[in-house]
Amino acid sequence: MSVPTDAGAVGPFSDMSTTYMTKKTLGLETVEPAVTPPTGEVATSGFTKKSKMGGGKSKKKEIPEGLWTKCPKCSTMVFDKELDANLKVCPKCEHHFPIVARERIHSLVETCSFEEMDAEMISVDVLEFTGVASYRDKLDAYQRSTQLKDAVITGIGMIGTFRVALGVMDFSFLGGSMGSVVGEKLTRLIEAGTDRQLPVILIATSGGARMYEGMFSLMQMAKTCGALAYHAQQKLPYISVLTHPTMAGVSASFATVGDLIIAEPGAMVGFAGPRVIKDTTQAELPPGFQTAEFLLDHGLIDAIVSRNLMKERLMYYMDFLTAARRKESNR
Numbered sequence: 500m501s502v503p504t505d506a507g508a509v510g511p512f513s514d515m516s517t518t519y520m521t522k523k524t525l526g527l528e529t530v531e532p533a534v535t536p537p538t539g540e541v542a543t544s545g546f547t548k549k550s551k552m553g554g555g556k557s558k559k560k561e562i563p564e565g566l567w568t569k570c571p572k573c574s575t576m577v578f579d580k581e582l583d584a585n586l587k588v589c590p591k592c593e594h595h596f597p598i599v600a601r602e603r604i605h606s607l608v609e610t611c612s613f614e615e616m617d618a619e620m621i622s623v624d625v626l627e628f629t630g631v632a633s634y635r636d637k638l639d640a641y642q643r644s645t646q647l648k649d650a651v652i653t654g655i656g657m658i659g660t661f662r663v664a665l666g667v668m669d670f671s672f673l674g675g676s677m678g679s680v681v682g683e684k685l686t687r688l689i690e691a692g693t694d695r696q697l698p699v700i701l702i703a704t705s706g707g708a709r710m711y712e713g714m715f716s717l718m719q720m721a722k723t724c725g726a727l728a729y730h731a732q733q734k735l736p737y738i739s740v741l742t743h744p745t746m747a748g749v750s751a752s753f754a755t756v757g758d759l760i761i762a763e764p765g766a767m768v769g770f771a772g773p774r775v776i777k778d779t780t781q782a783e784l785p786p787g788f789q790t791a792e793f794l795l796d797h798g799l800i801d802a803i804v805s806r807n808l809m810k811e812r813l814m815y816y817m818d819f820l821t822a823a824r825r826k827e828s829n830r
């Protein structure tokens with residue numbers, strides 16, 4: 500249950516965090532033939548050497564200035580604007596880039612229908628944890644860089660015609676790790692869903708439990724599952740959506756107890772990281788190990804749904820899962 504941290508991270512996620520940083524400033528690395536001249540701020544040695552790129556009447560001028568992102572899967576350079584319009588999915592190979600919680604909520608719920616819950620809840624450094632940096636400092640830094648208070652946003656909103664209790668995790672806040680705040684916000688959301696007789700949808704992305712909070716973070720695993728058990732007793736549906744990556748204490752608790760468990764294509768889902776498993780078992784891991792596709796074949800998840808189709812499919816599933824209740828209430 501390692502917690503991914505920023506640069507210099509150790510453990511199974513160290514390489515993953517670099518994958519997350521694939522956004523390349525124009526001209527920093529690979530210079531495609533059709534790039535616009537960089538502005539002063541982003542000009543780097545690799546670019547300025549080619550002075551002829553700056554002038555002329557070539558087509559380069561017609562391409563609006565902006566940032567490119569290189570797709571780690573197909574190496575295509577995609578315009579950020581195009582990527583944003585496509586919900587951060589590569590238009591060429593369907594690679595799913597990470598997406599922040601607010602953008603994801605925006606892509607799912609009807610405009611102005613989302614009422615956020617517990618927006619101001621923040622973590623307390625109970626253990627007074629200090630390492631390379633203190634937990635307090637880390638929280639401050641991540642709160643500033645992500646504009647989030649912690650790694651999850653919860654609230655009630657409309658998806659199509661369905662009112663749902665929706666919780667969306669954000670990997671950019673301390674690796675989406677689950678501490679007291681994430682656990683408490685999710686639990687309150689699930690309890691609100693139970694009280695108001697609403698379906699719950701949780702969209703997970705996490706490196707696992709937040710080690711800076713020790714035992715308190717591990718207790719969130721049981722707490723969230725307990726709340727979900729009460730929710731299930733009311734015969735209300737819970738759909739869990741696993742996105743890249745969903746690991747450790749989160750995959751081992753609320754994320755894998757859904758009535759339906761769906762995942763985004765290529766999402767890494769597992770408990771310990773593959774290197775740890777390989778070192779422990781001293782065995783070769785099968786190809787595609789811990790990917791959504793592998794887990795679909797082996798029965799852990801029920802469906803793989805592309806981000807662009809997610810809203811439509813969630814509505815379809817909720818329609819199916821709430822049919823019996825509607826029939827009952829119409830009697």
Ligand SMILES: [Zn+2]
Nearest residue numbers: 570573589592
């Ligand atoms: Zn691609």
